[in-house]
Amino acid sequence: MIRNYFKIALRNLQRNRTYTFINVLGLALGICCSLLIFTLVYYHLRFDTFHKNPDRIYRIVTEFNSDGPDFTPGVPNPLGKAFRNDVALADKVARVLTFDEQLITLRDNNQIKKFTESEGISFVEPEYFDIMNFPLVQGNAKQALQNVYSVLLTERLAKKYFSEDNPIGKTIRLDNRTECKITGILKDLPKNTDRKTEIYISYETVKKHFDGMTKREDRWGSTYSGMQCFIRLNPNTSPKAVSKVFPAFIQKYHSKKDAKIVQYHLQPLADIHFDSKYDGKVEKKYLWAIGCIGVFLIITACVNFVNLATAQALKRSKEIGIRKVLGSVRTQLFWQFIAETGFVTVLAFLVAYLMALLALPSVNDWFGTQLTLNLVENPQLLIFIPLLAITVVFLSGSYPGLILSGFQPILALKGKLTQQQIGGFSLRRTLVVAQFTISQMLIIGTIVVASQMLYFKQTNLGFSKDAIVMLSIPSEDVVKMNSLRNRLSQIAGIQNASLCFEAPASENNNETDFNYDNRPEAEHVSVYTRPADSQYLSTFDIKLVAGRNIYPSDTTREYLVNETFIKRLNLKSPQEAIGKNLELWGKTARIVGVVNDFHNLSFHEDIKPICIMSQADRYNNCAVKINVAQTKTLLPEIEKIWNETYPDFLYQYEFLDERIGNFYKQEDTLFNLIQVFAGIAIFISGLGLYGLVSFMAVQKTKEIGIRKVLGASSQQILGLFGKEFVRLVVIAFVISAPIAWWIMNNWLQDFKYKITIGPGIFVIAIVCTLFIALITVGYRSMKAAFDNPVNSLRSE
Structure with missing residues (x-):
């Protein structure tokens, strides 16, 4: 039938x-x-569900309430250590400090291989692998990261770097600074995890790798989004119990001013992938x-x-x-x-x-x-x-x-x-x-x-984003970066070049409080800093509305602020700020100019108060304004000069309009x-x-x-x-x-x-x-x- x-x-x-x-x-x-x-x-619903006891795993996140709410998944460097010592509600606490786009070099006979991993590197405390279920296929999980200069790689990277050779005991070099020995190999990461880093280095190594990191270990007034703290609560412990501890915790370690604006929250592991306030994916x-x-x-x-x-x-x-x-x-x-x-x-x-x-x-x-x-x-x-x-x-x-x-x-x-x-x-x-x-x-x-x-595409951003090539600056060598800018400026078809921390609009931002006009207390608003040289305004076509541009310098001697800065301080006109003292990061200098407002974030956000100053040790990029008609001939010349200036590093560039497009x-x-x-x-x-x-x-x-x-x-x-x-x-x-x-x-x-x-x-x-x-x-x-x-x- x-x-x-x-x-x-x-x-x-x-x-x-x-x-x-x-x-x-x-x-x-x-x-x-x-x-x-x-x-x-x-x-998406299965993200990070493979860990053991996922309902007990949390991330500590930060909320600031100075000039409206501001959320970050990062915490101050010392928080994890203090939480481990002061709070007995978690059986495991681990800090994870992640840096993107770090250069990895290794020597193969007489050949030097260079790699840049898009997911960066992480300096982690050993307990991280007790909290997260990322098993090792080689090495001892409890001892692999106990010693300084020890590093773990995933199977994929081990094969990429060393082919079929046994990687245990071999070394890799981080950012041409620090030699690290491979002490273990991690099983390749699952597809459904937000923890994408494939290079994990013992946390103590960060103090040797970065100058000044030892001082940050006791600094509560600075928060970097890449410094994150994961905890695993004791069995039958409610997250509400931890939340009740945070107010006293903040009062103990933060200044009176910071204690008024800082809040810490527990974010369940299951929410990390979905919470857009803290960089959730969807x-x-x-x-x-x-x-x-x-x-x-x-x-x-x-x-x-x-x-x-x-x-x-x-x-x-x-x-x-x-x-x-x-x-x-x-x-x-x-x-x-x-x-x-x-x-x-x-x-x-x-x-x-x-x-x-x-x-x-x-x-x-x-x-x-x-x-x-x-x-x-x-x-x-x-x-x-x-x-x-x-x-x-x-x-x-x-x-x-x-x-x-x-x-x-x-x-x-x-x-x-x-x-x-x-x-x-x-x-x-x-x-x-x-x-x-x-x-x-x-x-x-x-x-x-x-x-x-x-x-998005047609609205005036307050600066020019077209035909600008952003080159990475891999070291703080002032002589080399100035040489790079000067040599590039001499090429026919390159209209301008500027050394800077970031472009006017960027996802990478530093925000801080400040003191204006020698007032005894910091202002109730924060300012976004844009360290840059004197060519910054002309390269990005940012207009002055009052005063003048900063003079060439490698250190902070003068400040430029934007119109929103003037409005937030309730000043009557831009001219009123000219000549006034401004203190940022402990450095006091005069405001010499006011620039037009420009969008420093995506259209999701309001324009923020901005301060531009010279500070060569914080220049991460060289912005190069080129003639679009000569792009094909100029890009190889730019690469040649960059490689001659930084032969030990890997050349990378990106067009600014593409970088801004990533906002959306x-x-x-x-x-x-x-x-x-x-x-x-x-x-x-x-x-x-x-x-x-x-x-x-x-x-x-x-x-x-x-x-x-x-x-x-x-x-x-x-x-x-x-x-x-x-x-x-x-x-x-x-x-x-x-x-x-x-x-x-x-x-x-x-x-x-x-x-x-x-x-x-x-x-x-x-x-x-x-x-x-x-x-x-x-x-x-x-x-x-x-x-x-x-x-x-x-x-x-």
Whole structure:
């Protein structure tokens, strides 16, 4: 019997190839998206769940409340040591100090190899590996990091650096300063962890590696985001108990002023990946939103199947009638249609899986993930795919099966089935409206995100970001860095060069309090510092609004501040600050100029008070303004001079506009994602509309024939269909517009500088939807309008 079901199903699907193709394609798109979305959501929800006792692991994070709340995952250097000594609520405490883009060199015979690891290096206390489950495959976990200058590598890096040789006992050099001996090899890190560092060095080594780090071990007034502290609470210890300890802890170690603005919190390990305040990668609300879109796409694909299946009902009415006359019962007919649906679903799953494999590289690129659809690596798919298949089969096949199997055989053989017996329009109209409601919401969302992205690119940042190459400065040698700048400035086509800590807009910032005009107490606001030379303003085209530029110097002798600095101090004019003393980091100098405001952070943040000063020992970059037309010839010359200046280091550069573009990676991902979802939703909605028009065309065949015989024109016939779908699209727009406005307006609240959602966005959305709907129904309705009426009336 089952074999017979599938044999008949195959014949019916071959006979109606267009119908089969549309159904397979619609279901495949929905299934493909669901597979990818499920894999993505599951991937993120499993982050750092492999550690032992994950519910007891926490990170201590910091909140500042001086000039509005400011959050950082970092803590002062001495906090971990003090917490271990003073608080008995955790059985393990470990500090982790991470630095990005550190040079690794090693000698292979007479050859020196250079590497820069994007995830940087971490100086860790041994207890870190008691808290985190990163096992060693070589070496003793308890002793590997006990001694100074000891280092652990992952298997991947060990193979990269030493090929097949045994790495234990060999040395690597950190940033051309410190020799470290390899004492253990870590198992390669899992894909689903935020702890990406693959080089771990004993914590005591940091005091030897960096000058001045010993002093920072007792400095509570400085917080670096790379200095983090992890703890594992004692069994049955509540995090609330720790939170109660923090106020007294802060009073004990911080100054009276700092104690008023500093707060420490415990962040559960399970929240680290999702908390954007503390550099989380993705918020859970976005994952659930993506999951809901996946569910919607599956439902709409099934709705299309229903629409198309019931549209085919009249064509199959005589077949059903004959089967019933020959003895088929309703249950047999129902399962016959379920078998047909199952056959289509299997084909759709095969197509969907191939689509998903093709789309996977793009998805991984957009999200920065390492997703895979390998069933061995992702056993959860072995559960998800069968459940999804069963759901699709019964959602798609049940309604058509019940309707078609319920035909009365006499009426079916005579061809006198009514609209009610086939299934009325109401349900299908409602479902098509729902489809277009979501489609128009996605279209509106796409336009809003695109407009905000365009706003990012076109809005004046207060400085020039185009044609500027940022070169790393690997050492504090003042002679070498000045030589580099001067040699670069002499190249034809290079317009300017400046030594600086960072570009005007950067994710790497130093914030501190300050004393203005010799006042006895520090101001209630903080200032962001931008150490730079006298060429900084001209290189980035930053304008002076009062005073003059700083004079050339390698040490801090003068300050420049921005307009926001003046506003925050409630000064009447920029001129009022000129000549006043300013104390930063214990150094007092005069303010000699005020520059225009520029965006030093992303558009998510307000413009902050800025102070620019000379300080050569904090220059990390050389900014080079080039002639764009000569880029191809200038870049090799720049590299040559850099390598001659720093032969022991690895050359790296980045265009500033690309670096600033990284501020909006999440928005770029959202834009790409919403475009894809909007396109798929529109396509699936178009299939739903096509199914409805097909049903109308079949149901109204004789009506159209009679109208044409009585003199109706093709345009009037087209109007029959036009009125129907325009009404559905307009109803969908009326529902979608306020919902989309509310959602996107809330999304825009995350930006301090943003567009306004005007009526033009909604006009574009409705016009696009009507155009898409017109194209969708055009072919089918025109075919019905231009058919010879004799053919439709012949049976009468």
